[in-house]
Amino acid sequence: DYHAMTANRIDGPMIERECCAMWELRPVVSLQDPAREHIAYVVSDIANLGRTVANIMRWVKYLKNTARGELREPPDEGQTGSSAMPHKEGNPFVEERVIGFSDSLRGNADTILDTVEREDARNLNGSAIDRIKIPDTFISVDYMCALAQNVLQRCEPQPKNLAAGLNRTYGAVTAERMRYELISKGMPERDA
Numbered sequence: 507d508y509h510a511m512t513a514n515r516i517d518g519p520m521i522e523r524e525c526c527a528m529w530e531l532r533p534v535v536s537l538q539d540p541a542r543e544h545i546a547y548v549v550s551d552i553a554n555l556g557r558t559v560a561n562i563m564r565w566v567k568y569l570k571n572t573a574r575g576e577l578r579e580p581p582d583e584g585q586t587g588s589s590a591m592p593h594k595e596g597n598p599f600v601e602e603r604v605i606g607f608s609d610s611l612r613g614n615a616d617t618i619l620d621t622v623e624r625e626d627a628r629n630l631n632g633s634a635i636d637r638i639k640i641p642d643t644f645i646s647v648d649y650m651c652a653l654a655q656n657v658l659q660r661c662e663p664q665p666k667n668l669a670a671g672l673n674r675t676y677g678a679v680t681a682e683r684m685r686y687e688l689i690s691k692g693m694p695e696r697d698a
Contacts, residue, residue, distance in 0.1 A: 542622045542632060546615075549640065552647050553608075553615035559647075559654050560608030563601040566657060570598065573685070573695050575667045579660045600653050607650040614639045614646075 526533050569576040617639055621632030688698035 545632075545636065545640065546618050546622045549618045549643050550615045552643050553611040556608040556611035556647055556650060559650055560605045563604040563654055563657065566661060567598040567601040570661070573698070574671060576664055576671050577661045578664055579657065580662065600657050604650045604653050604657075607646050611643060611646055614643045 522533050525531075566577060568574065570579060617635055618632070621635055623631065685698045689695055
């Protein structure tokens with residue numbers, strides 16, 4: 507959006523020319539803004555990236571849970587387990603924050619997609635939305651990737667628990683529902 511960039515003393519057309527020359531691309535022919543569908547493609551792709559990162563964090567959260575313990579993240583100094591359950595090791599609030607940002611990105615993509623219209627005349631329906639949703643999308647995905655990177659760098663695989671997890675089914679198909687049933691019948695959580 508050249509207008510917002512110009513207001514911040516950034517020469518958008520010059521950056522576009524230099525980047526296109528460097529990557530051997532032709533700029534989009536537009537008098538003012540990128541075509542709406544191009545914006546929608548970028549925001550949708552970022553939302554898909556966010557879903558992938560969120561799914562990785564869901565898996566990490568699952569492997570870190572007390573019953574499995576296949577991954578361990580050392581607590582920060584002074585942290586004593588989950589705020590709700592002090593016996594738990596670690597609090598998955600970072601993973602849950604990443605998952606929440608993913609939902610927000612999906613909402614941004616839906617909002618931007620709603621502004622892609624095929625009309626003969628140009629309209630400004632998406633203009634105000636762009637000024638909010640596009641920066642929010644880039645800032646959110648950058649932040650959630652940084653959070654996920656921090657979690658992944660801190661996670662310590664627990665080889666004994668990983669091996670137990672691989673071997674616990676003895677080839678049988680099982681599900682979390684089975685584990686919950688065993689616990690409800692009185693079996694200790696770790697054994698179930």
